[in-house]
Amino acid sequence: MHATINPTLLFQFTKLLGIAAKQNTFSYEELRSATEDFMSGNKLGEGGFGPVYKGTLSDEKVVAVKQLSVTSHQGKSQFVAEIATVSAVQHRNLVKLHGCCIEGDKRLLVCEYLENKSLDQALFGESILHLDWLTRYNIILGTARGLAYRHEESRIRVVHRDIKASNILLDADLVPKISNFGLAELYDDKKTHISTRLA
Known part of the structure; x- marks a missing residue:
């Protein structure tokens, strides 16, 4: 059974952003079970927030569970901001947020699981994927569409x-x-200068 999210944190941020909080909430125990106690064999990688694990929910849905590291400089407010911004926008080229967990000092995001993992693993890792030039073009085009939607077309x-x-x-x-919105910055029409960090 899903736990009740801390209402103070989520309400403040969603109200600030004008976003309705529609995402599901999960208990820590539910996600611990889904990832087999965050077993190393289920670890998908390490993100800006901390480790990301593959998990299987009780309804057999396979998900990616992003766990906020206790040593992360990204605090609770940034975590809740990520929940709000991700849940506010839905697009074919954006990772879908299924829900979250805020329980004590434990904070996790539950996102859709992408079986082919990341582009860098496909290009430079031991992936068996073959990305021909047409596929690479479509990946670039899809990424650009996702960015254009977030930057120019979305209400937020x-x-x-x-x-x-x-x-x-x-x-x-x-x-x-596109995944990982921990460094996302909301802006309004009055802001004309946007700084970006080179990858």
Whole structure:
């Protein structure tokens, strides 16, 4: 059974951003069970927040569980901001947020699982994927569409600020989906200068 999210934290940020909090909430025990106690064999990688694990929920849905590291400089407010910004925008080329967990000092995001992992693993790792030039073009195009949607077309405009191959995930059909919004920066129409960090 899903736990109740800390209402104070989430409400303040979602109200600030004008976002309705629609995402599901999970208990820590539920996610611990889904990842087999965060077993090393289920670890998918290490993100800006901390480790990311593959998990299977009680309904057999396979997900990616992003765990906020206790040593991370990204605090609770940034974690809740990520929940709000990710859940506010839905697009074919953006990683879908299924829910979250805020329980004591434990904070986790539950996102869709992308079986072909990240673009950098496909290009430079031991992946058996073959990315021909047409596929690479479509990955670039899809990534650009996702960014354009976030930057210009979404009601809540967001600058990602950390685009790199490890933050572009590939689904079963090699459709790219942008992940990791921990460095996202909300902006309004009055801001004309946007700084970005080179990957």
